Amino acid sequence: MDAASEGVAGPALAEGAADVGGRVRELRERRGMSLSELARRAAVGKATLSGLEAGTRNPTLDTLQAVAAALELPLTALLSPPPATLSGAAVQIQLLRVFDDGPVTYELYRMRVPTGLAQRSSAHQVGVTEHVTVFSGVLETGPVDDPLRAGPGEYVEWAADVPHTYAAPGPDDVLASLLIRYPRVAR
Known part of the structure; x- marks a missing residue:
C-alpha cells in the first residue's frame, strides 16, 4: 500500500x-x-x-x-x-499490534477492502513481505504483474518490494488480516 x-x-x-x-x-x-x-x-x-x-x-x-x-x-x-485506522484508495486497515523481534518488525492489521474497489501500491523497501489471511470475500492481491487470488480461509504472501495491488472483485467486501514484515536496516 x-x-x-x-x-x-x-x-x-x-x-x-x-x-x-x-x-x-x-x-x-x-x-x-x-x-x-x-x-x-x-x-x-x-x-x-x-x-x-x-x-x-x-x-x-x-x-x-x-x-x-x-x-x-x-x-x-x-x-x-x-x-x-488508516485508509487508502481501497484498503482500510486497523492496527492491532506491532511486534519487534530482533532484526525484524511485524505490523499486524485488520483489513477491509470494499467490493468493487482496487488500489495499486508502490514498492516497500527491499526485504519487506506481506502476508494476508482472508476471512470473507475474494481478494486479488500481490505483485501487479502476477496477482494472487484468495477466498475465505486462504492465505497468500509475497515480496512487497515490488508494486502490488489490492482488489475486491467479488460481490462481498473482503475482511482479512494483513501482516507486514519489515527487516531492520543496519545503520
Missing part, C-alpha cells in the same frame, strides 16, 4: 497521530536527509511533503507508506502514537 493508488484516496489518519509531520521531520533529519531528497526517494511532491511536515496536510495512507519506505522504516515508526 503505497504512493501510486488507483482512484481517489481519502485521508489516511482517520483517528489519532496528530503529529505525524513532526515525526517525519525528526526521522528525516536524524538520517541527515534533505526535504528534497526524501521527496525524490518517496516519489512524493516536495510541496506535499513540506505540508505534511508543517501539519497543514493530512497525508493519505499511500503517501505515508511511500515516506516510510524511503526512510527504510515500518509505517508505524512515522505514527506516534499509531492511529486506530
Whole structure:
C-alpha cells in the first residue's frame, strides 16, 4: 500500500497521530536527509511533503507508506502514537499490534477492502513481505504483474518490494488480516 493508488484516496489518519509531520521531520533529519531528497526517494511532491511536515496536510495512507519506505522504516515508526485506522484508495486497515523481534518488525492489521474497489501500491523497501489471511470475500492481491487470488480461509504472501495491488472483485467486501514484515536496516 503505497504512493501510486488507483482512484481517489481519502485521508489516511482517520483517528489519532496528530503529529505525524513532526515525526517525519525528526526521522528525516536524524538520517541527515534533505526535504528534497526524501521527496525524490518517496516519489512524493516536495510541496506535499513540506505540508505534511508543517501539519497543514493530512497525508493519505499511500503517501505515508511511500515516506516510510524511503526512510527504510515500518509505517508505524512515522505514527506516534499509531492511529486506530488508516485508509487508502481501497484498503482500510486497523492496527492491532506491532511486534519487534530482533532484526525484524511485524505490523499486524485488520483489513477491509470494499467490493468493487482496487488500489495499486508502490514498492516497500527491499526485504519487506506481506502476508494476508482472508476471512470473507475474494481478494486479488500481490505483485501487479502476477496477482494472487484468495477466498475465505486462504492465505497468500509475497515480496512487497515490488508494486502490488489490492482488489475486491467479488460481490462481498473482503475482511482479512494483513501482516507486514519489515527487516531492520543496519545503520
